[in-house]
Amino acid sequence: MSPRVLRTEDWTAPVPPVKREVLSALPHPDDGRPPLLFVPGLGHAAWSFREHWLGHAATRGFPAYAISPRERGTLRAYVHDVVQAAAGLPRQTVLIGHGFGALVVAHALARYPARAAVLSAPLLNGWAAVGAALRANPAGALPGLLGRPVRLSGPQLGLADTARVAGVPARLCRELIMAPDPGEPVGAPPTLVLGSPDDRVVTRRALDAAAARYGGAPLLFPGMGHDLMLAPGWEEPIDAVLDWLLKELPS
Amino acid sequence: MQDTPDIADRHDAVCVIGAGASGLATVKNLREQGFSVDCYERETSVGGAWNWRHDRSPVYASMHLVSSRPLTEFPDFPMPDDWPDYPHHTRLLTYLERYADHFGLRDSIWFGTEVVAVTPAGDGRWEVTTRSTGGGAERVQRYAAVVAANGHNWAPKPLSVDTSGFRGKVMHASAFKDPAQLRGRRVLVVGGGNSGCDIAVEAAQQAETVWHSTRRGYWYAPKYLFGRPLDQMLLHWRLPQWLYERVLRLAVGDLTRFGLPAPDHRPYESHPVVNSQLAYYLGHGRITAVGDVARMEGSTVELADGRRIDPDLVVTATGYLPHFGFLAPELLDMDEDGRPDLHLHTFARKHPTLAVVGLVQSDAGLFPLAHWQSVAVARWLRLRLTDPDRAAAVQQKESSRPLRSWTRLKVVPSSRHWFEVGHLSYLRAVQGLLDEMEPAR
Numbered sequence: 206m207s208p209r210v211l212r213t214e215d216w217t218a219p220v221p222p223v224k225r226e227v228l229s230a231l232p233h234p235d236d237g238r239p240p241l242l243f244v245p246g247l248g249h250a251a252w253s254f255r256e257h258w259l260g261h262a263a264t265r266g267f268p269a270y271a272i273s274p275r276e277r278g279t280l281r282a283y284v285h286d287v288v289q290a291a292a293g294l295p296r297q298t299v300l301i302g303h304g305f306g307a308l309v310v311a312h313a314l315a316r317y318p319a320r321a322a323v324l325s326a327p328l329l330n331g332w333a334a335v336g337a338a339l340r341a342n343p344a345g346a347l348p349g350l351l352g353r354p355v356r357l358s359g360p361q362l363g364l365a366d367t368a369r370v371a372g373v374p375a376r377l378c379r380e381l382i383m384a385p386d387p388g389e390p391v392g393a394p395p396t397l398v399l400g401s402p403d404d405r406v407v408t409r410r411a412l413d414a415a416a417a418r419y420g421g422a423p424l425l426f427p428g429m430g431h432d433l434m435l436a437p438g439w440e441e442p443i444d445a446v447l448d449w450l451l452k453e454l455p456s
Numbered sequence: 457m458q459d460t461p462d463i464a465d466r467h468d469a470v471c472v473i474g475a476g477a478s479g480l481a482t483v484k485n486l487r488e489q490g491f492s493v494d495c496y497e498r499e500t501s502v503g504g505a506w507n508w509r510h511d512r513s514p515v516y517a518s519m520h521l522v523s524s525r526p527l528t529e530f531p532d533f534p535m536p537d538d539w540p541d542y543p544h545h546t547r548l549l550t551y552l553e554r555y556a557d558h559f560g561l562r563d564s565i566w567f568g569t570e571v572v573a574v575t576p577a578g579d580g581r582w583e584v585t586t587r588s589t590g591g592g593a594e595r596v597q598r599y600a601a602v603v604a605a606n607g608h609n610w611a612p613k614p615l616s617v618d619t620s621g622f623r624g625k626v627m628h629a630s631a632f633k634d635p636a637q638l639r640g641r642r643v644l645v646v647g648g649g650n651s652g653c654d655i656a657v658e659a660a661q662q663a664e665t666v667w668h669s670t671r672r673g674y675w676y677a678p679k680y681l682f683g684r685p686l687d688q689m690l691l692h693w694r695l696p697q698w699l700y701e702r703v704l705r706l707a708v709g710d711l712t713r714f715g716l717p718a719p720d721h722r723p724y725e726s727h728p729v730v731n732s733q734l735a736y737y738l739g740h741g742r743i744t745a746v747g748d749v750a751r752m753e754g755s756t757v758e759l760a761d762g763r764r765i766d767p768d769l770v771v772t773a774t775g776y777l778p779h780f781g782f783l784a785p786e787l788l789d790m791d792e793d794g795r796p797d798l799h800l801h802t803f804a805r806k807h808p809t810l811a812v813v814g815l816v817q818s819d820a821g822l823f824p825l826a827h828w829q830s831v832a833v834a835r836w837l838r839l840r841l842t843d844p845d846r847a848a849a850v851q852q853k854e855s856s857r858p859l860r861s862w863t864r865l866k867v868v869p870s871s872r873h874w875f876e877v878g879h880l881s882y883l884r885a886v887q888g889l890l891d892e893m894e895p896a897r
């Protein structure tokens with residue numbers, strides 16, 4: 206597939222600007238490693254990366270940023286915000302999306318030539334996600350069918366405490382299901398897919414399919430739930446990502 | 457100069473000439489396709505025309521874009537979305553500097569180095585002669601391909617009348633920088649393009665008296681239609697010609713009332729002039745519209761209708777001529793006026809490893825076109841290496857692409873419209889080429 210040249214919607218109905226929340230942790234000294242931009246999933250925001258991953262990436266020499274989704278956003282607006290934030294950083298940026306954030310990143314990759322991409326527990330296939338949610342947490346997922354916010358549970362995410370996880374508007378769940386194909390990434394960035402075989406939001410099959418699309422096998426972290434960045438053992442996946450980046454992007 | 461300078465072979469590397477918007481995009485997109493690139497820039501920094509610090513820059517202090525932000529930015533590196541619809545020119549320079557830093561392009565650029573000659577070395581390769589702008593010896597290097605992104609707004613078009621006997625000051629728009637140059641003077645601005653209209657408006661606010669000379673009537677479009685930038689609205693509506701004419705007649709009204717000639721063509725048939733203030737200052741009597749200049753002698757300028765006026769400063773906003781001093785005209789199939797004949801205004805017809813990026817003019821911004829041109833060039837050069845048979849097939853197919861599908865054929869008969877294209881139809885053609893080059897799945 207060649208890149209899409211005609212982008213009438215972007216030209217004639219640009220996404221309205223908002224003030225974006227971007228949290229960061231920066232290394233001292235900065236040795237010029239590529240910046241990382243973390244994109245959170247449904248019900249989460251930049252805080253979910255500030256807990257552990259941002260600081261950890263910075264101590265390993267990577268300028269690390271995390272963006273919060275805008276209020277009442279759409280997939281298109283989220284993609285716009287990620288591309289805006291990435292282009293606003295001083296160097297070509299690595300995009301790291303988690304869950305629904307990985308779908309946002311997949312779309313952003315067709316717009317912005319990322320230095321590399323990481324899709325963590327990617328929620329790329331809406332129907333598979335609906336099936337998994339209904340199996341794992343029917344009481345939380347069913348309201349979605351009635352147009353009410355969907356709630357994610359502790360066992361589903363692999364967390365003991367879900368107080369900070371927000372309900373997911375049904376509108377966004379619909380967008381996840383109806384999302385068009387993200388298209389081919391521009392600039393052919395190296396891409397890593399990772400997840401847990403015990404994730405109850407993204408099934409093992411969905412994980413394999415995502416990895417196959419981006420040309421590889423997923424990197425697996427058994428025993429962890431969906432929220433790799435918050436669950437106990439969060440060091441292991443982020444270290445694996447940073448090791449992979451150091452190998453892929455020799456300076 | 458040495459008679460037989462040592463020729464350094466740069467093997468598969470590609471040479472890019474110029475580090476303006478077009479050159480920067482070309483460097484980035486070639487590198488994305490895995491090429492090593494040497495870019496030569498005669499100035500000491502990036503930005504080209506938008507770098508108003510360069511003496512030669514055609515940009516003046518008050519200049520804002522005529523094309524709106526979403527239609528001017530690079531498609532893969534948007535401008536900040538909190539910038540205005542029509543950013544000031546200094547922001548464009550910041551943007552290009554950030555683009556160069558973001559993608560680490562400066563590593564590939566040799567500043568202060570001018571390309572003085574590009575000659576075929578046989579077998580599709582090129583010998584590129586460069587010279588440091590500070591002087592010194594020439595250097596010749598051999599490249600697998602050359603992409604000229606040297607810009608086309610550097611060589612001022614001379615006025616057709618003799619100005620030698622005129623006592624006032626005559627300067628081309630490219631030498632106009634600062635409103636102070638107009639303050640308190642009696643100014644005649646010649647030319648009805650965007651430069652001419654901008655400078656006339658500027659003069660209306662600074663000068664004592666202002667005449668604006670145009671040799672035909674134009675459709676002066678406003679920067680906003682119904683509260684939205686003009687180019688966005690036009691792409692949104694895709695108005696047929698007759699309807700656009702109606703809209704302009706309604707929104708702008710009849711300008712012949714102010715002494716401007718009626719347009720001798722229909723909308724879309726000349727490069728858009730986008731200026732909401734010209735009519736305003738004509739209506740306030742700050743600008744007097746006059747016809748073509750016939751003679752300039754002593755302190756008088758005689759107009760085609762016999763009227764005489766007495767400006768002490770004449771700004772000729774007559775536009776620019778393309779200039780490729782470093783290339784023999786036949787390599788780009790140039791006509792006698794130096795205008796190249798290129799496929800998609802990009803690919804040299806007889807030299808598959810020679811291309812030009814940025815040599816187009818459209819009804820929207822240039823950067824998106826230059827970006828996709830350079831993507832097409834980079835993918836074309838890559839395809840020639842990886843799959844010569846397919847490359848030959850693509851070339852064959854492209855040679856039958858009808859001219860009218862990508863170039864605007866119906867334009868007012870003025871020499872400046874030879875490279876005028878419509879944003880949509882042109883990009884559609886480039887998309888077609890990109891699709892053809894895609895490996896079959």
Ligand SMILES: Cc1cc2nc3c(=O)[nH]c(=O)nc-3n(C[C@H](O)[C@H](O)[C@H](O)COP(=O)(O)OP(=O)(O)OC[C@H]3O[C@@H](n4cnc5c(N)ncnc54)[C@H](O)[C@@H]3O)c2cc1C
Pocket residue numbers: 473474475476477478479496497498499502503504505506514515516519520521522523528569570571572605606607608609651782813814815820821822823826
């Ligand atoms: C007054 C004015 C206003 C404009 N407004 C708009 C607008 O609103 N929107 C828009 O999209 N476009 C506008 N343009 C068009 C503008 O030209 C393009 O936006 C853009 O700057 C063109 O970029 P470029 O890289 O093709 O050429 P340039 O910016 O001209 O860059 C060419 C570079 O090549 C270098 N170079 C040339 N020859 C050599 C050589 N032999 N060796 C080494 N280096 C060389 C030059 O120094 C220069 O840096 C405007 C132009 C003018 C004159």
Ligand SMILES: NC(=O)c1ccc[n+]([C@@H]2O[C@H](COP(=O)([O-])OP(=O)(O)OC[C@H]3O[C@@H](n4cnc5c(N)ncnc54)[C@H](OP(=O)(O)O)[C@@H]3O)[C@@H](O)[C@H]2O)c1
Pocket residue numbers: 519520521522523609613614615616617629646647648649650651652654670671672727773774775776817870871872
């Ligand atoms: N604010 C902005 O962003 C901005 C500002 C300025 C320029 N630009 C862009 O820069 C490019 C160049 O614009 P430009 O205005 O400098 O040049 P231009 O578009 O080529 O316009 C030149 C004008 O001068 C007239 N002219 C040419 N030769 C003449 C002669 N010998 N005698 C009398 N009149 C003559 C032309 O008339 P004919 O119609 O008969 O040819 C035309 O009206 C364009 O792409 C333009 O859009 C943008």
